[in-house]
Amino acid sequence: MSMNDIIGKVVSVTGNGEVGYGTAAAAILGVVTKIEPIGTGVNELSFDGIKDGGTFTVDSTTLTALAITGGHVVTVNWNSAFEGVVTNATAPLAGVYLANDGTGKVITSATATNVIALSVDGTTKVATVKIV
Numbered sequence: 001m002s003m004n005d006i007i008g009k010v011v012s013v014t015g016n017g018e019v020g021y022g023t024a025a026a027a028i029l030g031v032v033t034k035i036e037p038i039g040t041g042v043n044e045l046s047f048d049g050i051k052d053g054g055t056f057t058v059d060s061t062t063l064t065a066l067a068i069t070g071g072h073v074v075t076v077n078w079n080s081a082f083e084g085v086v087t088n089a090t091a092p093l094a095g096v097y098l099a100n101d102g103t104g105k106v107i108t109s110a111t112a113t114n115v116i117a118l119s120v121d122g123t124t125k126v127a128t129v130k131i132v
Helices: 060-066
Strands: 010-015 018-020 030-037 053-058 072-077 080-086 098-100 106-108 115-121 126-131
Touching: 010 030, 010 060, 010 098, 018 060, 030 053, 030 126, 053 060, 098 115
Parallel strands: 018 053
Antiparallel strands: 010 018, 030 072, 053 072, 080 126, 098 106, 115 126
16 A cells, blocks of 8 residues: 555544544544645644544554555545545445445445445445535
8 A cells, every 4th residue: 555545535533633544334534635744734733613624643553554654644524525435345325324444445334424325336336425
């Protein structure tokens, strides 16, 4: 894997100001739209007044999965629809609520209420999702 493999994947809150792939069935915070090393000019960890997204530190477990070292931050967006979100091997159906599978892919959830699959391509394993 590489640093940019997290872009377009879902993440969950995993710690104090931290996000990552989380664990299976974890609640989804949003979709990653940008990643960069800490200290490269981003508005790091700015939560005051955030509305449709924010910048968070990437947790160490996710950094290891991405095979990158050093601190990194990601921009996570929510309150929108996103196309091309990767699904688990067992693609969910359109109209169902979704959770994180622990690797940044979406799976069907029996308890989530903030992310719904609008459309799913079971062949290419990508979905259009709405996160509120």
